[in-house]
Amino acid sequence: MTIDEQQSPANLPRTERPDAPAYLNRHLARRSETPPEVGEPDESVPLYLRQHRQRDHRSDPVMYDGNVVGTSRAWAEVTRTKEIVPERREQLGTIDCDIYLVRHGETQGYSSESGLTPLGSWQAHRRGQELARRVTDGMRVELLCAPTNRARQTAEHMRRGLIDNIGLFGRGEPEVSEIHDDTNFRNFEVATPEGPRDVTSAFRIYQRQMEQYERVGLGERPGWLVDMDRFWGVQKGGGDPITQWLTMPMLHFEPPVSCVRRFWRGILTARAATSAQTVVVATHSGPIRAFAATAMGYDPGEPFNTEFVRVRLVAGGTTALVLYRNRVQEVVIPDLDALPPNSDPRFQE
DSSP, rough: HHHHHHGGGGGGGOOOOOSSSSHHHHHHHHHHHHOOOTSSSTTOOOOHHHHHHHHHHHSSEEEETEEETTSHHHHHHHHSSSSSSOOGGGOOOOOOEEEEEEOOOSSSOOSSOBBOOOHHHHHHHOOOOHTTTOOTTEEEEEEEOOOOHHHHHHHHHHHHHHHHHHHHHTTOEEEEHHHHHHEOOOEEEETTTEEEHHHHHHHHHHHHHHHHHHHTTOOOHHHHHHHHHHHHHHHHTSSSHHHHHHHHHOOBBBHHHHHHHHHHHHHHHHHHHHSSSSEEEEEEEHHHHHHHHHHHHSOOOOOOOOOOEEEETTTTTEEEEEETEEEEEEEEOOOGGGGGOOOOOTSOO
């Protein structure tokens, strides 16, 4: 017989074990023991184990808030967060205004103001068509955008999609406004020698000066160049520079909280300036993400192209519902005048 034949599974020795394994025997023996509350307690058994066995032999299950402990329903009650619970229709508050903070469509690049790609234009048009389903008879829709090419083109294509599908759905002549720039919804900025610039506009200044430093061999680079180099280095390496902006202090970048304040100011200003029940804003992912993180209490991730955060202002002017990726959070509308002033005069809210 060869070595391979000797080691084949058919020729290996086998041990037949008709009895249960030792660990199972011990378990069955414990289960068959007389409950401690009936007989005398066994002092050789640890206290925690005796108490555990007492719980096992109770006739009534342990309850928590009306649910049996150990079930998924009881676990959900224990771990439930402070997010709002869906209310019955008759309990719903009156919504004064819906604001959609929409990220721009796919762009040709972030190193220049070259606008959207054909795919990005299609994305924005499709988003406008989808939003048209939420427009009712006689509703007024206000369109705003950040002062960049990609945001403005996104708003233009969304407007076309809105008008196309409003007619298709047979709505009763809703009014769709022209597009207006709103600097409150601009992208986060960088303090450059030429003044505060959108991070995309600042990239061109950064490239020009970095090339000069490398060609001439100048000395120490200024701090804003170092911050920009770190930010765009993450982008070049395939990482997420927005996460760096949200989590790492950069002295020459506008802080996320400043963007959140600006967005709230833009929302409240737009609400006061128009009677529109729906306001659609084409803007940028960084401030949208910071806004959502402030409302939710955690970073919910980068919005995709033309994905939006929805802000529903509840009647009364004190609270709002922030909706993002199937999560809803009720927040108190901040009193912007009562907040500490921005300590950096370079970035005005």
